[in-house]
Amino acid sequence: MALFQIAEPGESAAPHQHKLAVGIDLGTTNSLVATVKSGVASVLPDALGRPLLPSAVRYRDGESPVVGYDALAGQSSDPSNVIVSVKRFMGRSIDELPYRESMPYRFEAGPGALSLKTVAGVKTPVEVSADILRELRTRAEAALGGELVGAVITVPAYFDDAQRQATKDAARLAGLSVLRLLNEPTAAALAYGLDNAAEGVYAVYDLGGGTFDISILRLSRGVFEVLSTGGDSFLGGDDFDQRIFCWVIEAAKLKPLSGEDARHLLTCAREAKEFLTNHGAAPIVARIGSGELVDLELTTETFTEITRTLVEKTLKPVRRALRDAGLSIADVKGVVMVGGATRMPQVQRAVGEFFEKAPLNNLDPEKVVALGAAIQANLLAGNRASGDDWLLLDVIPLSLGLETMGGLVERIIPRNSTIPVARAQEFTTFRDGQTALALHVVQGERELVGDCRSLGRFELRKIPPMVAGAARIRVSFQVDADGLLSVSARETTSGVESSIAVKPSYGLSDDAIARMLKDSLDHAKDDTARRAVKELQVEAQRLVEAIRSALVADGDLLLPDARERIESGIARLQAAMLGEDRHAIARCIDELETETGAFAALRMDRTIRDAFSGKKIDAIARELASSEKGGET
Amino acid sequence: MVGVVWVGGRMGFERVLMDFNVDHFALFGLPEKFRTDTDLLDKRYREMQVLAHPDRYAGAGDEEKRVSMQWATRVNEAYQTLKNPLRRAAYLMLLAGRKLDVESNTAMPTEFLIEQMEWREAVAEARRAREQTELEQLYHRVKQQMKCRYERLANLLDDEADTALAEDEVLRLMFLDKLVSEIDDALVALEA
Ligand SMILES: Nc1ncnc2c1ncn2[C@@H]1O[C@H](COP(=O)(O)OP(=O)(O)OP(=O)(O)O)[C@@H](O)[C@H]1O
Ligand SMILES: [Mg+2]
Numbered sequence: 136m137a138l139f140q141i142a143e144p145g146e147s148a149a150p151h152q153h154k155l156a157v158g159i160d161l162g163t164t165n166s167l168v169a170t171v172k173s174g175v176a177s178v179l180p181d182a183l184g185r186p187l188l189p190s191a192v193r194y195r196d197g198e199s200p201v202v203g204y205d206a207l208a209g210q211s212s213d214p215s216n217v218i219v220s221v222k223r224f225m226g227r228s229i230d231e232l233p234y235r236e237s238m239p240y241r242f243e244a245g246p247g248a249l250s251l252k253t254v255a256g257v258k259t260p261v262e263v264s265a266d267i268l269r270e271l272r273t274r275a276e277a278a279l280g281g282e283l284v285g286a287v288i289t290v291p292a293y294f295d296d297a298q299r300q301a302t303k304d305a306a307r308l309a310g311l312s313v314l315r316l317l318n319e320p321t322a323a324a325l326a327y328g329l330d331n332a333a334e335g336v337y338a339v340y341d342l343g344g345g346t347f348d349i350s351i352l353r354l355s356r357g358v359f360e361v362l363s364t365g366g367d368s369f370l371g372g373d374d375f376d377q378r379i380f381c382w383v384i385e386a387a388k389l390k391p392l393s394g395e396d397a398r399h400l401l402t403c404a405r406e407a408k409e410f411l412t413n414h415g416a417a418p419i420v421a422r423i424g425s426g427e428l429v430d431l432e433l434t435t436e437t438f439t440e441i442t443r444t445l446v447e448k449t450l451k452p453v454r455r456a457l458r459d460a461g462l463s464i465a466d467v468k469g470v471v472m473v474g475g476a477t478r479m480p481q482v483q484r485a486v487g488e489f490f491e492k493a494p495l496n497n498l499d500p501e502k503v504v505a506l507g508a509a510i511q512a513n514l515l516a517g518n519r520a521s522g523d524d525w526l527l528l529d530v531i532p533l534s535l536g537l538e539t540m541g542g543l544v545e546r547i548i549p550r551n552s553t554i555p556v557a558r559a560q561e562f563t564t565f566r567d568g569q570t571a572l573a574l575h576v577v578q579g580e581r582e583l584v585g586d587c588r589s590l591g592r593f594e595l596r597k598i599p600p601m602v603a604g605a606a607r608i609r610v611s612f613q614v615d616a617d618g619l620l621s622v623s624a625r626e627t628t629s630g631v632e633s634s635i636a637v638k639p640s641y642g643l644s645d646d647a648i649a650r651m652l653k654d655s656l657d658h659a660k661d662d663t664a665r666r667a668v669k670e671l672q673v674e675a676q677r678l679v680e681a682i683r684s685a686l687v688a689d690g691d692l693l694l695p696d697a698r699e700r701i702e703s704g705i706a707r708l709q710a711a712m713l714g715e716d717r718h719a720i721a722r723c724i725d726e727l728e729t730e731t732g733a734f735a736a737l738r739m740d741r742t743i744r745d746a747f748s749g750k751k752i753d754a755i756a757r758e759l760a761s762s763e764k765g766g767e768t
Numbered sequence: 769m770v771g772v773v774w775v776g777g778r779m780g781f782e783r784v785l786m787d788f789n790v791d792h793f794a795l796f797g798l799p800e801k802f803r804t805d806t807d808l809l810d811k812r813y814r815e816m817q818v819l820a821h822p823d824r825y826a827g828a829g830d831e832e833k834r835v836s837m838q839w840a841t842r843v844n845e846a847y848q849t850l851k852n853p854l855r856r857a858a859y860l861m862l863l864a865g866r867k868l869d870v871e872s873n874t875a876m877p878t879e880f881l882i883e884q885m886e887w888r889e890a891v892a893e894a895r896r897a898r899e900q901t902e903l904e905q906l907y908h909r910v911k912q913q914m915k916c917r918y919e920r921l922a923n924l925l926d927d928e929a930d931t932a933l934a935e936d937e938v939l940r941l942m943f944l945d946k947l948v949s950e951i952d953d954a955l956v957a958l959e960a
Pocket of ligand 1: 345
């Protein structure tokens, strides 16, 4: 609620106060929380000094869930209640999951999204993720000694709108205020770039536990500009485990396995995979439920062979991202390796061969994403220090469009558009007297609606009856800086309007979030109420002061009656502040903020305009003089 | 569809805020020419995003955030239009008062249209046969032809100021651009 507190672009509102903010890497396998202290980003470890939190949640009957290593410990004995790799389920429906059969979970198909049956009741992936985030939040607040103002949460660059929405919902459910959803490779590029003062075009190759991302960025004087991104949100270390698992079943000629055995063998497969990174062969020894003993040896050669197609699969998005960026391999100065799965030698080799240069491994591939997120969080929370003059410009990974006649997709915003971005397109009615238009918003690169992801449907109603083709329906797409889409439609001759934040089919409704939050809150009421009044009074005072100084600086933007309304709003708020009625103060604050909304917008506009033109005069003159001769297309 | 800026919100004063009259070139302080100093454009773009981007106003109120998003969106749109030579050319035609309409334009010479059909068939064929290398070769050939046409277009627009001939060139380039994205779609489909 820092209305009016922008002084200059990029300057923090209250420089004296360090706000507690964290970056969270919510990974498929491991999650981390990091923060910036005295200008240095570091990962916050748990009480035992372990930096990673395994992304595992164990649900128990009548007790609160266990998260992390302790949850993993229960995996073999209680597989159906220990949820791992839940990130793969985010924003997905049940039939979209590969090898669902080999997972020991009891899935339930929900409306759109899936859910999981546990001893503690039915859990959605959003709720499971929220449990992981809550654990990290608790860890951070204990370490930093205070409440967090917010968090930057990372998501795979290739996550679609539904997966992003689900992630944001999970954060809200965990009581975290989301400063920004940040793409994982972008976060890594930020940490790497700032650390190495890198300039030029870099690729970030991020192969984690469950997702693969490739991003091509141009780093130029503090601006990190994502040129293109690509990936596969179902490709990661887990798939290599799966290949070993299948190899074991075949090599040991095993019959169909129980959930416990499958889980146990998958764990063995993963251990073997990680062991092979530094050894030529790995033993796989396991006793399974039937009493049979599995005793095999997996060599590097075999492992490389059975996972060759997976490694190749990562190179396709790489090729496409390069093509989208209009670049060739020679343009790429370095390839930053991110994600635990990039430790595998065959991955290192393939990437090195493809880019014709040795990959960069100088940052811890498991931590770099969280560190980048922490750096961004620190900045967004308003802790900008003098040297922090960098900016991230990111893109949307997948095209956004609308269904048109015949099940075809009309692309409105192409993939790799820099965000924020807005586009509008005009449509018309095709029947005489048609009064409604159904809009189906989809995301993806395919031409047929059925091959793209459905993000939501909505309807523009009450169109005045006209002859076919006469209505002018302008559909506008806006993607914000989190990469989230909202759509609105308007019939321009009559002004009939309709809009949605696109989340109906997979995300949770605001009501559902509110209900879940309420369920998970305990009520320590009275204390909080007193504190709340105090806080509101402070906030009210700040608001009044901010408006006063805004009026001094930019009062000329207001018409006299608007100014009068603001003055009387201030008077009302000041009267309310004298009392202890929390609701009255809150109401007056709200009213005053509404009243000053247009004024705030006008001031902001003036700020940016002045900034633009201030720059222009000296910078342009200088540049034009020096570049008169240069010029190409 | 050039220069579309998001207009929304309840109060309607956005129209005042978003100044549609400043054209994209003026926004970046660049001369209204097809041959553009792309390095300078890039540089100006980054400077302006540093000033306008929502990340710079994360602690501000909702209205400020909204205005910042609108500006950042506007700057992005302008940049994308000027950076891409085809969009830049189309935009210049628009500024010159010529409305390009590919669909209804039938004035394309037959031999060009025949060539287009042949290209298109080649793409479809390569796609059916899953010929990735063939598609990539086609891609480069089309790109090569586009490059030559862009050079001619630059002449027509900046040196000869012949908008009628330029329009013809732009329309051909639009065909070729469409072809490129079709090849691209085909390549994506092969990779799926
Ligand atoms: N030494 C190693 N050799 C091979 N693989 C490893 C090694 N160490 C970790 N991994 C693998 O890396 C993966 C986890 O990597 P990471 O922690 O980066 O993923 P994540 O961030 O949880 O997942 P994502 O980014 O996909 O959401 C696991 O599949 C793990 O088995
Ligand atoms: Mg990761």
